[in-house]
Each structure stands twice: as structure tokens, then as C-alpha cells.
Amino acid sequence: MFVFRLDANSGVPPYLQLVQQVRQAVLLGFLQPDDRLPLIREVVESLAINPNTVAKAYRQLEQEALVTGRPGQGTFVTHTPSAIVSPGTYTSLRRGLESWLHRAYAAGLDEHAVNALFSTVHHDAKVEGVA
Amino acid sequence: MSTEHALRTQGLSKLYRRTWALRDCTLALPTRRVVALVGPNGAGKTTLLRLIVGLIAPTDGTVQVFGQSPTTNTPQALSRIGFLAQDHPIYPRFTVADLLHFGRSCNLRFDQDLAERRLSHLDIPLHRKAGTLSGGQRAQVALALALAKRPDLLILDEPLSSLDPVARREFLQTLMVAVADDGITVLLSSHIVTELERVCDHLVVLNHGRVTLSGDIDMLLATHRLLVGPRATANLDHTPSVIEATHADRHTTLLVRDEGAPAAPGWQPHPVSLEDLVLAYLRRPDHRITAPARDVSEAPR
Amino acid sequence: MTWLTWRQHRAEALAAGLFVAALGAILLTLGLPMHSSYHDGIAVCFNGAFIDPAMCSTNMARFQQDFGYTTAVLTMLNVVPFAIGAFLGAPLLARELETGTWQLAWTQAVPRMRWLAVKLTALATLTVALTAAAAALTTWYRQPLDVLNSRFAPAGFDVEGLAPPAYALFAFALATAAGTLMRRSLPALAAALAAFVVVRVTVETALRPRFQPPVTLTRNRFEVTNDWVLDSGFADPNGHHLSRAEFEAVSDAADAANTNLTTYLHDHGVQGWISYQPAERFWAFQRIEAGIFLALAAILLAMVVWRVKRRAL
Numbered sequence: 001m002f003v004f005r006l007d008a009n010s011g012v013p014p015y016l017q018l019v020q021q022v023r024q025a026v027l028l029g030f031l032q033p034d035d036r037l038p039l040i041r042e043v044v045e046s047l048a049i050n051p052n053t054v055a056k057a058y059r060q061l062e063q064e065a066l067v068t069g070r071p072g073q074g075t076f077v078t079h080t081p082s083a084i085v086s087p088g089t090y091t092s093l094r095r096g097l098e099s100w101l102h103r104a105y106a107a108g109l110d111e112h113a114v115n116a117l118f119s120t121v122h123h124d125a126k127v128e129g130v131a
Numbered sequence: 132m133s134t135e136h137a138l139r140t141q142g143l144s145k146l147y148r149r150t151w152a153l154r155d156c157t158l159a160l161p162t163r164r165v166v167a168l169v170g171p172n173g174a175g176k177t178t179l180l181r182l183i184v185g186l187i188a189p190t191d192g193t194v195q196v197f198g199q200s201p202t203t204n205t206p207q208a209l210s211r212i213g214f215l216a217q218d219h220p221i222y223p224r225f226t227v228a229d230l231l232h233f234g235r236s237c238n239l240r241f242d243q244d245l246a247e248r249r250l251s252h253l254d255i256p257l258h259r260k261a262g263t264l265s266g267g268q269r270a271q272v273a274l275a276l277a278l279a280k281r282p283d284l285l286i287l288d289e290p291l292s293s294l295d296p297v298a299r300r301e302f303l304q305t306l307m308v309a310v311a312d313d314g315i316t317v318l319l320s321s322h323i324v325t326e327l328e329r330v331c332d333h334l335v336v337l338n339h340g341r342v343t344l345s346g347d348i349d350m351l352l353a354t355h356r357l358l359v360g361p362r363a364t365a366n367l368d369h370t371p372s373v374i375e376a377t378h379a380d381r382h383t384t385l386l387v388r389d390e391g392a393p394a395a396p397g398w399q400p401h402p403v404s405l406e407d408l409v410l411a412y413l414r415r416p417d418h419r420i421t422a423p424a425r426d427v428s429e430a431p432r
Numbered sequence: 433m434t435w436l437t438w439r440q441h442r443a444e445a446l447a448a449g450l451f452v453a454a455l456g457a458i459l460l461t462l463g464l465p466m467h468s469s470y471h472d473g474i475a476v477c478f479n480g481a482f483i484d485p486a487m488c489s490t491n492m493a494r495f496q497q498d499f500g501y502t503t504a505v506l507t508m509l510n511v512v513p514f515a516i517g518a519f520l521g522a523p524l525l526a527r528e529l530e531t532g533t534w535q536l537a538w539t540q541a542v543p544r545m546r547w548l549a550v551k552l553t554a555l556a557t558l559t560v561a562l563t564a565a566a567a568a569l570t571t572w573y574r575q576p577l578d579v580l581n582s583r584f585a586p587a588g589f590d591v592e593g594l595a596p597p598a599y600a601l602f603a604f605a606l607a608t609a610a611g612t613l614m615r616r617s618l619p620a621l622a623a624a625l626a627a628f629v630v631v632r633v634t635v636e637t638a639l640r641p642r643f644q645p646p647v648t649l650t651r652n653r654f655e656v657t658n659d660w661v662l663d664s665g666f667a668d669p670n671g672h673h674l675s676r677a678e679f680e681a682v683s684d685a686a687d688a689a690n691t692n693l694t695t696y697l698h699d700h701g702v703q704g705w706i707s708y709q710p711a712e713r714f715w716a717f718q719r720i721e722a723g724i725f726l727a728l729a730a731i732l733l734a735m736v737v738w739r740v741k742r743r744a745l
Contacts, residue, residue: 006329008325008326008328008329009325011404013328013349013352013405014328014329040311041308041311041312044304044307044308044310044311045304045307045308047329048300048301048303048304048306048307048329048330049307049329049330050165050307050310050329050330050331050332051307051310051311052163052164052165052332053329053332056349181535184539185539186535186538186539188742204543204544204545205543206541206542206543209539209540209541209542209543210541212539213539214535214536214539216532216535216536216539217532218532220531220532220533220535220536221533221536222440222531222533222536223531224443225439229439232435232439233435233436233439233540234540236433236434236435236436237433237436237537237540237541237542238540238541238542239541273536276536280540280541
């Protein structure tokens with residue numbers, strides 16, 4: 001069973017945290033097609049979270065076609081291989097980022113500078129329509 | 132029409148001696164929401180909540196819970212409202228079983244099975260004297276009592292302030308499960324914002340006895356944002372859409388309510404967190420509170 | 433509601449009940465020998481059948497000697513109405529306000545006016561019932577003394593008949609009202625005690641002697657045992673009551689004339705006078721006294737009701 005977590009101090013709205021966790025888990029293969037997401041009540045009980053928030057997150061995931069609700073059974077991960085990268089691609093991307101990080105730290109950047117640099121580049125790339 | 136709303140107040144005011152504890156409060160809370168009532172100490176939160184449950188009568192204005200006035204104090208009106216006062220008062224010399232007996236004998240409907248199930252789930256023995264329970268257990272017993280009434284509207288006055296972090300989490304778990312199971316509308320007051328975001332979906336900010344902000348949290352976060360840009364020279368205090376302006380040496384940060392209109396060149400928009408939004412409204416000086424920011428036409432662009 | 437009232441106040445109710453039961457046991461233990469001693473030795477002196485003055489005065493003296501403490505016992509019984517009434521009244525609202533549970537009690541489906549009505553009725557009834565029982569016991573205990581001294585004495589009037597239940601109801605209302613205002617049981621009890629003593633003493637000393645106009649008699653000899661003598665002195669032939677100075681002058685004149693004072697007074701037509709309330713007015717006075725305290729209690733309880741209804745504290 002998939003387990004959600006919630007970071008109250010992240011500044012990210014709770015429903016978005018749930019959405020991101022499912023996206024990430026699907027991407028990393030922690031959630032496979034036909035896996036059942038926890039029932040709303042189960043998420044509510046484990047996280048002490050507003051049921052409307054969970055419902056909203058599940059609605060958004062359905063809209064993104066990552067999951068689908070089956071009446072009376074629950075919410076299941078959809079078969080969406082296009083969104084999933086192969087383990088090989090994932091590993092190679094990760095290695096690339098690791099070596100970039102080594103270079104950045106070797107150049108004297110600290111954690112904050114690395115984060116700021118990544119955010120800026122990511123932001124600019126989004127603006128230019130790359131991401 | 133009033134049935135669409137769990138709660139409606141119109142010009143609600145309460146005068147204590149010569150101080151207005153609540154001034155001209157007009158609110159409409161939709162059903163099936165978990166509403167956070169936020170404000171500093173002394174803002175009038177307790178007064179508003181006591182008016183809603185009929186413990187006090189308004190000096191002026193009206194209050195309606197599902198179309199009924201709680202001020203009339205009829206059994207029917209009282210039945211629809213559950214109330215948990217600050218510090219969760221229960222009779223210290225009663226056993227937990229006595230408290231359930233009390234609830235049964237003083238209510239038109241009382242779901243004793245439900246209350247017993249909830250308490251046994253929490254390992255709170257029925258034969259214990261309430262006075263010997265821990266603070267968290269007392270809060271749970273008081274909550275179980277209020278929920279066993281099967282109220283349509285549950286009012287909680289600072290339910291978390293006297294609880295330790297573990298008890299807080301357990302209390303919110305019970306509350307949220309009740310919301311999921313029974314679909315009740317909850318109105319809870321607090322002066323701590325951080326823990327509200329996960330449980331509340333509607334926000335009411337009360338300051339100096341007046342409502343300064345009210346709405347669904349998603350909507351409020353979507354219509355407000357931070358604009359960061361060059362240091363503004365104009366006095367923005369009277370621009371209605373600017374909630375708060377913070378000036379640094381070379382740049383200015385504005386919290387604006389501009390419904391997401393395109394920002395002026397040179398101004399970079401950022402989303403605002405719920406906590407910053409609440410704090411900005413709480414920091415507004417008294418004289419600006421009378422004119423709630425609605426006008427978007429004068430946003431800096 | 434009935435269950436709640438019982439559950440919340442059973443400790444006080446049982447304690448007050450035990451208190452009255454213990455009081456009854458003590459009065460019975462002390463009273464039985466006194467009653468038999470009275471019936472065996474003194475009763476005969478008052479029924480007129482056969483009187484042996486020597487035997488009567490011997491028995492009376494012995495009775496006085498054996499049971500002289502009775503007045504002290506009866507005086508102590510003065511605390512009973514306050515103890516019961518205030519003990520039941522003080523926590524009624526004060527404890528709810530102290531612990532914040534008023535917010536719990538008044539947000540169930542029982543309207544708070546009904547909550548208050550049930551509680552006030554139950555506890556006031558208990559107060560009256562317990563003090564009436566105590567007063568009835570006291571009336572029985574005191575019986576032998578009724579023929580020996582006046583029932584109007586504080587050791588009689590204040591502890592028997594209608595007055596004690598009325599005092600108790602007043603104390604109950606006072607303590608309830610004080611609890612409503614002060615929000616704490618113990619300070620409320622203290623304040624109620626102070627107010628209770630002030631009102632009781634004021635009524636007893638300033639009002640009770642004037643409930644009805646006293647009877648004034650001017651005679652040479654008086655036979656008053658059971659009446660309530662308010663004042664006495666000497667009066668000249670015109671009926672003018674002599675002041676202390678005037679009587680001194682008469683006394684000096686008797687000395688100057690070298691005459692026995694009694695003879696002098698008789699010769700000059702100076703007679704004694706007394707002002708008193710006759711013994712048969714006892715129940716009329718009891719009714720008036722009880723009426724005053726019941727009215728005060730009603731005013732205080734109305735205040736409590738108004739406060740709970742209007743601004744809910």
C-alpha cells in the first residue's frame with residue numbers, strides 16, 4: 001500500500017504535495033499500473049488531513065490520467081507507460097546530475113548556491129519552453 | 132436558501148461594557164467545509180463562537196445556523212450544534228461512562244455506540260474519572276461527546292492550544308475522520324496558522340472584532356500573490372489591491388489581491404503561502420480594515 | 433436532567449442528609465432523658481391537678497441544673513439553616529463557572545433556562561425538606577422548655593417552626609447568587625455567610641420586635657413567663673414613662689423622705705410598665721419572619737435567573 005507523507009513547513013499546498021508524491025512514485029516505479037491508492041478515509045486517518053484535500057488531489061490525478069477511480073473499489077494507477085522512463089534512462093540521468101553536483105561543490109558552491117542555480121536555470125528553461 | 136449555508140451572520144455585534152468584542156460581522160459559511168477562524172488573542176474569536184452556539188446573545192445583528200437562530204436556545208437549534216469550548220471542559224468528578232450518560236440524558240439524539248467505539252479505539256477506559264485523564268485524553272473525550280450528538284455544525288474554540296504535538300495530531304485525526312465519515316461542517320478557531328493548512332479548506336480572519344478576510348483557501352491563494360520588483364517610491368498604502376508592501380533598499384515586495392492579472396513589467400510574481408497571507412492581513416493597521424480589498428483595477432502594472 | 437442533577441450534587445445532598453440525620457440522633461439522645469425528667473418531675477406542676485410547691489421548686493432547680501446546657505445546644509442549631517442552604521447553593525453555578533463546564537452543560541439539547549429551573553427546584557426543595565426536618569426535631573426537643581421560658585427567645589424562635597426553612601432558602605439563594613457573581617464556590621460561601629449574618633441580625637433586632645405593635649401594660653405586678661418582654665420601667669400616675677434620670681429623682685426623694693422605695697412609689701401612684709409581645713403571637717411572627725426571608729430569597733433567585741438568561745455570564 002502506498003503511504004503519503006505531508007510536510008507542513010514546505011509551503012507547498014497539501015493537495016499538491018499528495019499529487020507530486022503520486023507523480024514521483026509513478027515516475028520512479030514505486031507505483032505500478034493497477035496498484036490501488038489508499039482510500040480517502042485511510043489517508044485522512046493516517047495524515048490527519050482534510051478529506052476534501054485528498055479528494056481534490058485524487059481529482060487532479062484523474063484529470064492528469066495518472067489514476068482512475070473505479071466505483072466501489074477505489075482509485076487505481078492507470079496504465080500510462082509514456083509517462084514512465086525506463087530504469088536505464090533514469091539511472092543515467094541520475095548519474096549525470098551526480099557528476100554535475102560534484103563539479104559544482106568542487107568549484108566552491110554551497111548547498112544554497114546549488115539550489116539557487118538549479119532553480120534559476122530550471123525557471124529560465126521553462127520560460128523558454130524547454131521543460 | 133439559508134440551508135445552503137451552515138452559518139450566516141448579519142451585522143453581528145457584541146458589546147461588553149464599553150468595548151466592542153465583535154463589530155458588524157457578516158459571514159456566510161458553506162456546508163461541509165472545515166473552516167479556520169484565525170485571529171490574534173482578543174480578536175473576538177471566542178465571542179463569535181459563543182454567539183454562534185447561543186451561549187451569549189448578540190448586542191446587534193443576527194446569527195443563523197442552518198436557518199435557525201441559536202440565540203433562541205430551543206432544543207432543536209441546540210441539537211444541530213456541537214461545541215467544544217477552550218481547554219475542553221468536562222466534569223472532572225464524572226467517570227467517562229458518566230459523561231456519556233450525561234450526553235445521553237441531555238440530548239435528543241446521542242450516538243453512544245459511536246462514542247464508545249471512538250474511545251475504545253483510543254484506549255480510554257470508561258471507568259476512569261475524567262479528572263485523572265491526560266490533557267489529550269480529556270480533549271478526546273470532550274470531542275467524542277460533541278460528535279456523539281451527531282451535530283451538523285461542530286464548533287471548536289482553540290482546540291489545539293493546550294495539547295502537546297502528539298495529542299494534537301491524534302485530535303486532528305479523530306476530527307478529520309469524523310468529517311470524512313459524517314460530512315459535518317467544522318468551524319475551529321486558532322491563533323496558530325501552520326497546522327491549519329492540512330485540515331482546513333476555508334478561512335476567516337478576524338482582527339479587532341471585525342472580519343478582514345473570508346473565503347475558500349484555494350481561492351484566496353489563487354487571488355493573492357507576491358510581486359517583487361524595483362523599490363516603489365509611491366505611497367501604496369491607499370491602493371486597495373495592495374494588502375502589504377515591504378520595502379528593502381533596492382526592491383519592494385507587495386502582497387496583492389489582483390485575481391491573477393498580468394503583472395506590470397519588471398515585477399516578478401510569486402505564490403504566497405497561507406501563513407504569509409494570514410499574517411499580512413493580521414498586520415494591517417486598524418484604519419484599513421474597514422475597506423476590505425476588492426478593487427483590482429489599481430494594481431501596480 | 434434529573435440524572436445530571438443527582439450525579440452532580442449527590443455528594444452534597446448525601447452529606448447534608450447525613451448532617452441532619454446525625455443532628456436528629458444527637459437531639460434524640462439528649463432529648464429523651466430531658467423529656468422523661470420533665471414528665472416525671474415538672475409537668476405536674478403546670479397541669480393544676482396537684483401542686484406541692486416545695487417539690488416543684490426542687491424539681492425545677494434540678495431540671496435547670498441537669499439541662500441548663502440546652503440553651504447552648506439550641507443556640508448552636510442557628511447554624512443549621514445556613515450550613516444546609518449555602519452548602520447546596522454555592523456550587524450550583526460557581527462550580528460550573530469555575531471549571532468552564534457551563535459551556536458544556538448549556539450546549540447540549542437542554543435549554544439553559546430548563547437546566548437552571550430543574551437544578552434550582554431540586555436543590556431548593558432538598559434544602560427546605562432537610563431544614564424542615566431539623567426544625568421539627570428541634571421543636572420536639574425544645575418542648576419541655578416551652579412552659580419554662582418564652583418560645584420567642586433566640587434559642588426558640590430562630591430554630592423552630594417556619595423560620596429555619598425560610599432562613600435556609602434565603603441562604604441557598606444568597607450562596608447561589610454569590611456563586612454566580614464570584615464564579616468560585618469558597619469565596620461565594622464566605623460572602624454569603626457575611627451577608628446572611630448581617631440580614632439575620634438586622635431583622636432580628638430591628639424589625640422583629642415591631643412586626644406587630646407591642647402590648648403595653650401598667651400595673652404593680654406582672655405574671656409574664658412565656659411572653660416576649662421588649663422593655664419595662666416605671667410610669668407616673670399620668671401614665672408618663674419615667675426616664676432613668678426621672679426615676680433617680682423619685683428614688684432620691686424616697687431616700688430624703690426616709691421612706692421605703694416600694695411604699696413611696698405606691699403612695700405616689702408610680703407603677704411599673706412593660707411592653708411585650710404576647711406568647712400567642714408566636715405563629716403570626718413566624719409567618720412574618722418566614723415571609724420576609726422567602727421574599728428575599730425570591731428576589732435573589734430572580735436575579736440569578738435573569739443573569740443566566742440575559743448575558744450568560
